[in-house]
Amino acid sequence: VRDMGHFIIHVSAMFHNQPDTLLTGDVFGEMIRPEYTTLDANSFVGLGFFLRRSDEKFYFCNAGANKGYSSVFAIYPGQKSGFAILTNRDNAFDVIDEISHEITKTYDFPKTSFD
Numbered sequence: 001v002r003d004m005g006h007f008i009i010h011v012s013a014m015f016h017n018q019p020d021t022l023l024t025g026d027v028f029g030e031m032i033r034p035e036y037t038t039l040d041a042n043s044f045v046g047l048g049f050f051l052r053r054s055d056e057k058f059y060f061c062n063a064g065a066n067k068g069y070s071s072v073f074a075i076y077p078g079q080k081s082g083f084a085i086l087t088n089r090d091n092a093f094d095v096i097d098e099i100s101h102e103i104t105k106t107y108d109f110p111k112t113s114f115d
Contacts, residue, residue, distance in 0.1 A: 004084035008075050011060065015077035032060070057110045065091060072096050074112050081107065 007022075014028040023031075032051060034044040042053040049060040061074040070092035075082035083103050085096050100112050 001084055001086055004071075004073050004086070008073060008082035008084065011075050012077045012080050012082065016080070052110070052112075059110055059112070061112055063093070063096075065093075070096060072100065072112075074100070074109070076109050079107075079109065081109070 010022040011028070011031075013019075014023050014025070015032075017025075031047045031049060033046055034051070035046060037044045038050075040052075044051050046060075049062055051058070051060055053059075057076065057078055059074055059076045061072065063070075063072040065071070068088060068090060069086070070089060071084065071086040072093075073082065073084040083100070085099050087095060089095070103109065104111050
């Protein structure tokens with residue numbers, strides 16, 4: 001979780017054009033450049049991120065799973081914040097959605113969905 005937290009901090013810093021030792025501006029630009037849009041006009045896919053706009057708030061997110069492991073992260077650069085959820089369960093996105101709903105409600109983040 002600590003590594004994901006550090007990554008969230010570095011991505012948020014790059015979004016605000018703050019110098020960063022982990023990511024260069026060119027790399028970050030490639031990561032957030034839309035590669036293709038999804039069915040939703042407010043969502044597109046960058047290099048390693050899903051990028052979404054909800055209620056005029058922009059955020060990055062990604063989810064992944066392997067046997068016995070599921071995780072997500074979301075980064076809200078406008079609020080200089082984010083969260084990561086890691087589980088030791090196969091296909092835990094029902095639980096992850098419940099947890100992320102509580103986080104987004106508590107901190108006034110745009111609602112996320114990882115299923």
